[in-house]
Amino acid sequence: MKRLFTSTLLILFFCYFRLAAQTPAQTVVLKKLLQTKLDSLQKANGFPGATFAAVLPNGEKIAIATGIADSLEHTPMDPNSRMLSGSNGKTLFAASAMVLSEQGLFGLDDKIEKFIGHETWFDRLPNARNITMRMLLNHTSGIEEYLEQGDFMQRLKSNPSHRWEPVELLAYVFDREPLFEAGTKFNYADANYILFGYIVEKISGDKMYDLIATHVIAPYALSATEPSEKRKYNNLAVGYVRSGGPFPVEGAMVRNGELILNPQFEWAGGGFISSASDLALWAKAYYEFKALSPDTREQMRKGVTANTGKNHQYGLAMQIRPGGEAGVSYGHSGWFPGYVTDAAYFPDLDLAVAIQFNTDNFHLLKRSTEAYLLDMAKTVATMRK
DSSP states (O other), X not given: OOOOOOHHHHHHHHHHHHSSOOOHHHHHHHHHHHHHHXXXXXXXXXXXXXXXXXXXXXXXXXXXXXXXXXXXTTEEOOTTOBEEOGGXXXXXXXXXXXXXXHTTSOOTTOBTHXXXXXXXXXXXXXXXXXXXXXXXXXXXXOOOOSTTSTTHHHHHHHOTTOOOOHHHHHGGGTXXXXXXXXXXXXXXXXXXXXXXXXXXXXHHOXXXXXXXXIIIITTTTOTTOEEOOSSOOTTBOOOEEOTTOSSSOOEESEETTEESSOGGGGGGGSOEEEOHHHHHXXXXXXXXXTTSOHHHHHHHXXXXXXXXXXXXXXXXXXXXXXXXXXXXXXXXXXXXTTEEEEEEEETTTTEEEEEXXXXXXXXXXXXXXXXXXXXXXXXXHHTTO
């Protein structure tokens, strides 16, 4: 789905961001407008709760929340509430790995057989001998998703605390026919990132989470961002899972203070809990990632045609989405049972925004997370009416 701005609102949008730096008083007014908007959306649509954050062109940050974080305890959602951020976490894995690429550990167009071709199971991967590191990062490998293959869901249900090894997950795509010839089409699949993370750990000798802590979390002070590899977290909003979804869970994702299944299996496919504030900060930082050269950043923004939305492209762990006259946005959405996330940076406006919901029921949300981000951005624009 795509919601387009009117020309009038776009003019207002540009005026707002091109005028002098925002004053503290203006920011207070803007925060109230955004709060009113988010509250209105929650009441009209009936989703449990949400958090939203923005990083303005002058560096000021706004963080707000609406609704509830826990329906049983009647706990209100707080701007600092944390949620599982799903596939948005791919951005952290890709960023830290690309630092190693610049250090000469691997090249984007290196074939993966160079690194793991000796593994006994290697040729059981679809397109094994033709896949490059770039193809894993932009989902053009031809490998399908592992999540709904074989007995994965049954095992997840029967042993929700099980800790999954990467090869154990990859085994679900062994011996399957490729979806297409490597490098020719796009198919979004966490399996690509599980394989990518496995390779990077093998050739670096480091754990991906340690690399991310060093190159991303510490430098950008993402204090609310933490690997999702256990079942208990501080300040975690209760997520509410829609019925009829692919996972063998329904209703509240948190019971008796812990997640009803171990999110550790997601790993390089996402693998983080975060806050909207951290997500907005990182959306801008990822686009401008100072640890990489301009040439490498440009490579990461080079997209292939994606089927995630109208005129969408996908770079290296980066959704590239058109915003009309507002310009192209760069970011990533995310889903984990009970939670949905989206974060994006608009370079033409120097605006970063992020939103999280503690439900994955799109009948309640009624539209895409991208549409919510654009609607909240529109509210920013109306301040200059």
